[in-house]
Amino acid sequence: MSIFSGDNKLKKLLSAFNTRVGLLSFIVFFVWVKSMIAYFGVFNLRGVGPAELVLMIINPIGFTAICFAVLLFIRRTSLFYLATLVLTIAANFLLYLNILYYREFTDFITIDTMTGGAGMFQHGFDFGSVPVHLMDWVYWIDLVVIIVLLIAKKIKFDQRPVGAKRAFTYLSMGLALFGLDFWFGDFNKHQLILRKAQSDKTYIVRYLGLGPWMLTDSYYTHLANTQRKDASKESLQEIQKYIASNRYLAPNMKMYGIAKNRNVIEIHLESFQQALIDLKIKGTDGKEHVVTPFLNSIYHSNSTYSFSNFFNQVGQGKTSDAENLLETSTFGLPAGSLFAKYGSTQTFQAMPAILNQTDGYSSAVVHGNVGAFYNRLNTYKQMGYQNFFDQSFFDNSASNMSPWGIKDKLLFRDSVPLLEQMQQPFYVKYLTVTNHLTYTMDDEDKDPNFATVDSGNKLVDGYFETAHYLDQAVQQFYDYLKKSGLYDKSIIVLYGDHYGISGSDNKAFAPYVGYNGDTLNSYDTTMLQRTPFMVDIPGQTSGHIINTYVGQLDVMPTLEHLLGIDTKKYVQFGQDMFASGRQDFVALRNGGFVTPTITQPSLNGSFYDTQTGLQIEKLNAQQEQYVKETKQKVSYLLKASDKLNNQNLLRFYTPEGFKAVDPKDYNYTVKATEKKLKKENEDLAARSNSLLSQNQGKSTLPDYSVDIPEVQKGQDSPKVKD
Structure with missing residues (x-):
């Protein structure tokens, strides 16, 4: 008896394959099933609330139905079945390619990646170690079933074309479902395509599908390529002349090189405003509480230069713009994220590459989120980061996670087995995540001795709690740095x-930070755009609070000069914060500016006296001239930065003594990183400068605080073995 014979139900099922509509319906169903397996089993997409969960469940259906419904307009039988086979293979290939790539890089395929521009074949995608799993046959089961049924002649070609009217009905149903899906997704995340797609591709996959x-x-790839086609070396030369005559400043020789050859540890204080520094609040327990006592102590330390x-x-x-500003001394884009839009192919002359080539620094980023977020996996390679320790390096079980990734206390602690293997001097950036919208945390992570306010606004109440948690996390890390000996060998940069x-939400926040919520204006909100910037240089005693008006654009040349690196040959728009002759304005990304005397919060906004906060109803002649000149400077600065980045102009210039970064040199997978770090230490042997080697192979993890709930419960242990 044939394996295909049986009861009437089986015959009915097989007979459905004999119609064009039935065959396509089964294929759409199979694609949906496999997508669900991939979404939840491989991509770990997490819906925030029932709305996102519903979108994730239905999103593959509408788009897939549209693609296959188009085939119903094909009348010729052989062409219909050939097109069906090709499209089915393409759908399976697209899904499975993303599965393999995500397993290796925790990222989704992009056009640049597939064509080689971003490095599927250049950035360490080793086909000899492709992570194929035993159960992967399930992603090809529909194609196998259809081919077997065709060979067994259990599927007969349907010679009857589907009428145009009926085909249009099926197409309309697919369009309607996809349209509803798109509308709901855009309603849930405003400007889903225009904005969210440029910050995090997982939004598009989660809401609309692969x-x-x-x-x-x-x-977006087409837009980028079109914009860059007409770029020329002459455009870059104009920018270089502008920088040489308007932006570059010779270093302050009292500060130049005072941190030469020290480790650089950057601590990125997520969503952290300057208003939190020295802030005291009256908690729900009726007592006064200091929100960030440890960061306050660093801010006022005589070893810290605080701005x-x-x-x-x-x-x-947002966060990726801040990284770009600090790493390249250029602005982010007018719309979207430079990391997401251009990061895969952009030419950078960034901090990790400059420090490595100038003074032999190793480099790493430590982040509790997935590498795909803001396209960091590709962008960091273009910047020359040697290591990227993302979420895949840590225990990301539910108890260890905040809504945006590994909890900060665990991130710092669990990075130790990685950090201590890095060759010194190193340049390491920690991206914290717990103090992130919506400012929620597990009860066990809350300090029982700290009580937040009852403002009537959950975001504001939670913000003080998560900021306090971040403060404790930084303190624990500082304690470790001192016990391990790294503190005295490093400079620590803390920034919001x-x-x-x-x-x-500012209305509820304002009273706690010295403003009136009812009279809050654009000047006030601009002043609230201030974030901390502190450079702690152990051993220095001249640290103090500096009131100069500066911005994130200025960080890179400032740090380079502190490390004894001249910035004259590099294309950087910032100015050393310690240098004399600084231009007296801070350009805001929206075209506004802040100066010591006048502030304009946005391009066409009102003018305010910076010192008093009072609105200037009418500018006098001197003020008008000052404002006109400042606006021209701001406009040219922003346009020059945008032109440099949009047209990728740095590809036309390699500074003397600098070697262009080759992203093929970097592989951020866990296995490759573990192997590389171990090999570096073994090959260097007695010459190894890693902390682990200096301690004769003994880990410094025991030096770290265990005052972390997950550690005390024994739930957490670093994934990477030393």
Whole structure:
């Protein structure tokens, strides 16, 4: 008896394959099933609430139905079945390629990646070690079933074309479902395609699916390529002349090189505003509480150079814009994230590459989120980061996670087995995540001796709690640095990336930070754009609070000069914060500016006296001239930065003594990283400068505080073995 014979139900099922509509329906169903397996089993997409969960469940259906419904307009039988086979293979290939790539890089395929531009074949994608799993046959089961049924002649070609009217009905149903899906997704995340696609591709996959993500990526890739086609070396030379005559400043020789050859540890204080420094609040217990006692002590330390008027200059790219500003001394884009839009192919002359080539620094980023977020996996390679310790390096079980990744206390602690293997001097950036919108945390992570306010606004109440948690996390890390001996060999840079509270929530936030919520204006909200910037140089005693007006654009040349690196040959728009002759304005990404005397919060906004906060109803002649000149300077600065980045002009210039970064040199997978770090230490042997080698192979992890709930419960242990 044939394996295909049986009862009537089986015959009915097989007979459905004999119609064009039935065959396509089964294929769409199979694609949906496999997508669900991939979404939840491989991509670990997590819906925030029932709305996102529903979107994730239905999103593959509409787009897939549209693609296959188009085939119903084909009348010729042989052509219909050939097209069906090709499209089915393409759908399976797209899904499975993303599965393999995600397993290796925790990222989704982009057009640049597939064509080689971003490095699927250049960035360490080793086909000899492709992570194929035993159960992967399930992603090809529909194709196998159809081919077997064809060979067994259990599927007969349907010679009857589907009428145009009926075909249009099926197509309309697919369009309607996809349209509803798109509308709901955009309603849930405003400007889903225009904005969210440029910050995090997982939004598009989560809300619309892999197919729409590829189309969205194709669109932005086309825009980028079109914009860069007419770029010329002459354009770069104009910018270089502008920088030489208007932006570059010779270093302050009293500060130049005072941190030469020290480790550089950057601590990115997520969503942390300057207003939190020295802030005391009256908690729900009726007592006064200091929100960030440890960071306050660093801010006032005589080893720390702290800036009280340090403004974030980010745009829509938020955290990634802050990184770009600090790593390249250029602005982010007017819309979207430079990391997401251009990061895969951009030419950078960034901090990790400059430090490595100048003074032999090793480099790493430590981040509790997935590597795909803001396209960091590709962008960091273009910047020359040797290591990227993302979420895949740590225990990301539910108890260890905040809404945005590994909890900060665990991130710092569990990075130790990695950090101690790195060759010194090193340049390491820690991206914290716990103090991130929506400012929620597990009860066990809350300090029982700290009580937040009852403002009537959950974001504001939670913000003080998560900021306090971040403060404790930094303190524990500092304690470790001192016990391990790293503190005295390093400089520690602490900075806030952007505001934490904004929009309508500012009204509830204002009274706690010295403002009136009812009279809050654009000047006030601009002043709230200030974030901390502190450079702690152990051993220095001249540290103090500096009131100079500076921005994130200025960080890179400032640090380079402290490390004894001349910036004259590099294309950087910032100015050393310690140098004399600084231009007296901070350009905001929206076209506004802040100066010591006049502030304009946005391009066409009102003018305010910076010192008093009072609105200037009418500018006098001298003020008008000053404002006109400042606006021209701000406009040219922003346009020059945008031109440099949009047209990728740095590809036309390699500074003397600098070697262009080759992203093929870097592989951020866990296995490759573990192997590389171990090999470096073994090959160097007695010449190894890693902390682990200096301690004769004994780990410094026991030096770290165990005052972390997950550690005390024994739930957490670093994934990477030393």
